Structures are given as C-alpha cells and as structure tokens.
Amino acid sequence: MPLKFVLRPNEKVIINGAVIGAGDRPGSFFLYNTANFLRGREVLKEEQIDCIEKKLYFVIQLVYIFPEDSTLNLQRFASILDETREARPDAAKTLDEITRLVEGRNYYRALKLCRKLFRAANGAAVDDGAEQIGGGADDDDTPTTDRMP
Incomplete structure (x- = not known):
C-alpha cells in the first residue's frame, strides 16, 4: 500500500x-x-541552531537527508553527542536512546526524540525554532x- x-x-x-x-x-x-x-x-535550518540540542538534531538531519555524506556526519554526530552529554547530564537516558536509534539507522525516530529535548531544555515550553520544525508533528x-x- x-x-x-x-x-x-x-x-x-x-x-x-x-x-x-x-x-x-x-x-x-x-x-x-x-x-x-x-x-x-x-526541517531545522542552520541559522536556527541556538542550543546544543538543536545542533545534535541538525547533524542527525544531515545524516538522514544526505546519506552520501553519512560517514562525515556520523563523525560529527559522535562529537556533538559528547558535547550534549556534558551540557545535559539530566538527559542521559534520552541521549542513550538517540544513540541506539542512530546506530540502528532509525534517524526519523532519533530526530523526533531529539525534538523533545528542545522542550525539556526550555522548561517544557516549545520555543520558536521547535515550533517551526516540530509544531504538532509528533505523530x-x-x-x-x-x-x-
């Protein structure tokens, strides 16, 4: 179908x-x-990146949309993931799940989970950038x- x-x-x-x-x-x-x-x-545009969580989302997005560049972008992902772990020790479980999803090449679900970190970083309120890339699209x-x- x-x-x-x-x-x-x-x-x-x-x-x-x-x-x-x-x-x-x-x-x-x-x-x-x-x-x-x-x-x-x-879709998150590069100029919308204003926090480490969005930086992580952006690199996963690049891996997902442009698989021909995945080797380089997966290296970037690993580096940004380490930065995110340092900045957000409270999100260790979510970051572990994002890592598992990326390793399993389930990039869309990793993106979806990463969007939830935007809300958590902003005290459960969705900021303007998250609305533009997620706004109700959590189906x-x-x-x-x-x-x-």
Whole structure:
C-alpha cells in the first residue's frame, strides 16, 4: 500500500534530498517505494541552531537527508553527542536512546526524540525554532516508506 502525502498550500517536503513544494492549492501524491522524507516544518535550518540540542538534531538531519555524506556526519554526530552529554547530564537516558536509534539507522525516530529535548531544555515550553520544525508533528508515523504498489 503506498504512502499518501497531502501538502498544504505552499508547504514543502524533502524526499531523498529533493525539496518538493505545493503551489497555491493543496495537493496529494503517493510514494510507492522506499524513501526518506521530512516535512518542511520538521526541517531545522542552520541559522536556527541556538542550543546544543538543536545542533545534535541538525547533524542527525544531515545524516538522514544526505546519506552520501553519512560517514562525515556520523563523525560529527559522535562529537556533538559528547558535547550534549556534558551540557545535559539530566538527559542521559534520552541521549542513550538517540544513540541506539542512530546506530540502528532509525534517524526519523532519533530526530523526533531529539525534538523533545528542545522542550525539556526550555522548561517544557516549545520555543520558536521547535515550533517551526516540530509544531504538532509528533505523530507516530515514521516517514521512511517501505510500501509497494
């Protein structure tokens, strides 16, 4: 069964590194094979990085969206993970789970868990950057399609 996407007007999605956007009207499309994707609201831009948790999210995002550069970005991930562990000893269990997910190549779920660290770092309030990349997108769907026609 294919995965159906519905994009709102002017909404974007990244599929296997390609940015796809809707026009002035909503549109739907289907993915019939394996693909990695992030909705526009889940994408963190480099200029939005204002804390170590977002730096960690960004590097996981790079590994996920650009697998051709994963060797370098996984090295960056290890370094940033160490920094995050130092800065957030209270989040050791979550960081262990993020590490396990990244090692298992389940990058989307690692990103989702990392977004929760933004809220925890800000006293359970979602800051502007987290709203732009997560704002209500905490549904359990993992956007790696594995569906055939």
